[in-house]
Amino acid sequence: MRIALLGLGSVGRGIVRTILAKDLDITVTGLADSRSGIIDAGGIDLLAALARKEEGGPCGRPDVSPADVVAKAEYDVLVEVTPTNVETAEPALGHMRAALRRHKHVVTSNKGPIAIAYPELRALAAANGVFLKYEATVCGAIPLIHAIQEGLAGNTISRLSGVFNGTCNYILTRMAAEGLTYEQALAEARELGYAEADPTYDVEGIDAAIKLVILANTVLDMHATLDDVERTGITLLTPDALQLAEDQDCTIRLIGEIIPGAGVLRVSPRIIPKAHPLVVEGTLNAVTVEADLAGDLTFIGKGAGSIETASAVIGDLLAIRERHVQGS
Amino acid sequence: MKLEMKDRPGQLVAALKPISAVGGNIIAVIHQRETPAATETLDVQIVLELPEGRLDNLLELLREQGVSVVRIGEERLLYECTLIMIGHLMHTDLSDTVDSIDRTGSAEVTGLSLVMPAINAPSSARITIRSTTRTEMAKAIRILRGVAERKSLLIIEPLEGA
Numbered sequence A: 001m002r003i004a005l006l007g008l009g010s011v012g013r014g015i016v017r018t019i020l021a022k023d024l025d026i027t028v029t030g031l032a033d034s035r036s037g038i039i040d041a042g043g044i045d046l047l048a049a050l051a052r053k054e055e056g057g058p059c060g061r062p063d064v065s066p067a068d069v070v071a072k073a074e075y076d077v078l079v080e081v082t083p084t085n086v087e088t089a090e091p092a093l094g095h096m097r098a099a100l101r102r103h104k105h106v107v108t109s110n111k112g113p114i115a116i117a118y119p120e121l122r123a124l125a126a127a128n129g130v131f132l133k134y135e136a137t138v139c140g141a142i143p144l145i146h147a148i149q150e151g152l153a154g155n156t157i158s159r160l161s162g163v164f165n166g167t168c169n170y171i172l173t174r175m176a177a178e179g180l181t182y183e184q185a186l187a188e189a190r191e192l193g194y195a196e197a198d199p200t201y202d203v204e205g206i207d208a209a210i211k212l213v214i215l216a217n218t219v220l221d222m223h224a225t226l227d228d229v230e231r232t233g234i235t236l237l238t239p240d241a242l243q244l245a246e247d248q249d250c251t252i253r254l255i256g257e258i259i260p261g262a263g264v265l266r267v268s269p270r271i272i273p274k275a276h277p278l279v280v281e282g283t284l285n286a287v288t289v290e291a292d293l294a295g296d297l298t299f300i301g302k303g304a305g306s307i308e309t310a311s312a313v314i315g316d317l318l319a320i321r322e323r324h325v326q327g328s
Numbered sequence B: 001m002k003l004e005m006k007d008r009p010g011q012l013v014a015a016l017k018p019i020s021a022v023g024g025n026i027i028a029v030i031h032q033r034e035t036p037a038a039t040e041t042l043d044v045q046i047v048l049e050l051p052e053g054r055l056d057n058l059l060e061l062l063r064e065q066g067v068s069v070v071r072i073g074e075e076r077l078l079y080e081c082t083l084i085m086i087g088h089l090m091h092t093d094l095s096d097t098v099d100s101i102d103r104t105g106s107a108e109v110t111g112l113s114l115v116m117p118a119i120n121a122p123s124s125a126r127i128t129i130r131s132t133t134r135t136e137m138a139k140a141i142r143i144l145r146g147v148a149e150r151k152s153l154l155i156i157e158p159l160e161g162a
């Protein structure tokens, strides 16, 4: 299987390292970062590209743009792992459209296009007889979309709730364990690389809300936008509040919740018993799905990380290859 | 309320049917095993939720079924929910916040623990609300949310309801 890879940051490098380390029979024929690109139908030298990137250089030639790679390289699947833009989803959205029109499958970890334009992209994929897969957009390594779409097919989901943001979960875990203030715990998360310089997107619950929108629109038959999510972040939480919860054998976690029947989409800090399965430590993610046939299922795993997120992308790629081969 | 009936098959069903007939909601059925065997009765306690004003109706139906009610429990506020509030609770009139729930008549604040912060810093409090029904609890929480929005307080609700 030949892929074109857009983005060679944390996720992109995880994908490249996995392809190099495991015999997956995946050839990269197109590659681009923000400033450069390479097209090579015979297969790009990935070790050399990684080395250039690690030295701080561009991965390829400055006269080859990401759009060139999308339009001109010979590949079966476009793998789009560039930064999330929640306002316009660009330039990723344009690149995905172009690839789908060329009858190329698309696999992405980028939340923007899926949150904003899923119905359009799905229709475009269907019209061109190709797949659009996005497992990595929600909860990193946890195969939640696969589980709901395939494993739980035929079930009606009455509620879905969980910890969708590792940064917030880390901060709250540290506030509860050490009595830190929000500011202290945030500073610690930054030092460890768990929080961005501007943490707004995580701590205000926007990242979790986007993941709810993706789940609502792609696997729960809802039609939601980011504005439909009732959202409260964790910035106002006090150590006292965590202690008051602790006094009752509870703690506080940022929970994303969807109740499809009632149209509820909500991200907010919630009081939760410490023994509850959604109380996970550190940067872990956890999601409980309440299904009519299967009952309650809780998934726990790494919601981010280079190799962990690559796991979800590789899973999508191999699923496409499997179905493509079977269908042909 | 507590129902006493003959230890005979069918009696429990005879007692339960009228409850749903008047729109009641059975929360728990508890068999009292310590009843002296000699009385040949099975003591059963039924905990239930009843729409306002249906009690007389229910008692009459039960009598028709031959079920005798021994005692009607006084426990009115069956549901409990604990929330945490953060913000300038004192400056925004905490007793008015509490009153907004108590005024409903069907829910009341039964516990409050306030942690006093440093001067001018937001304070945190745990508030326990009890209510007659699940619906009344949802209503009380909605009221509290409204008050919180007006007073710029953060309300942290439990993940699982009442």
Ligand SMILES: NC(=O)c1ccc[n+]([C@@H]2O[C@H](COP(=O)([O-])OP(=O)(O)OC[C@H]3O[C@@H](n4cnc5c(N)ncnc54)[C@H](OP(=O)(O)O)[C@@H]3O)[C@@H](O)[C@H]2O)c1
Pocket: A006, A007, A008, A009, A010, A011, A012, A032, A033, A034, A035, A066, A081, A082, A083, A084, A091, A109, A110, A111, A136, A137, A140, A303, A304, A305, A306, A309
């Ligand atoms: N990191 C995670 O654990 C994780 C988990 C789940 C989902 N995601 C999502 O996956 C995506 C990638 O995340 P990441 O952590 O790998 O990001 P990252 O480390 O910031 O890397 C982004 C990569 O995309 C490249 N890029 C930026 N703009 C581009 C453009 N217009 N065309 C082509 N390439 C462009 C960057 O180029 P330069 O190298 O030249 O800067 C960089 O190589 C994001 O949408 C993120 O939300 C990440």
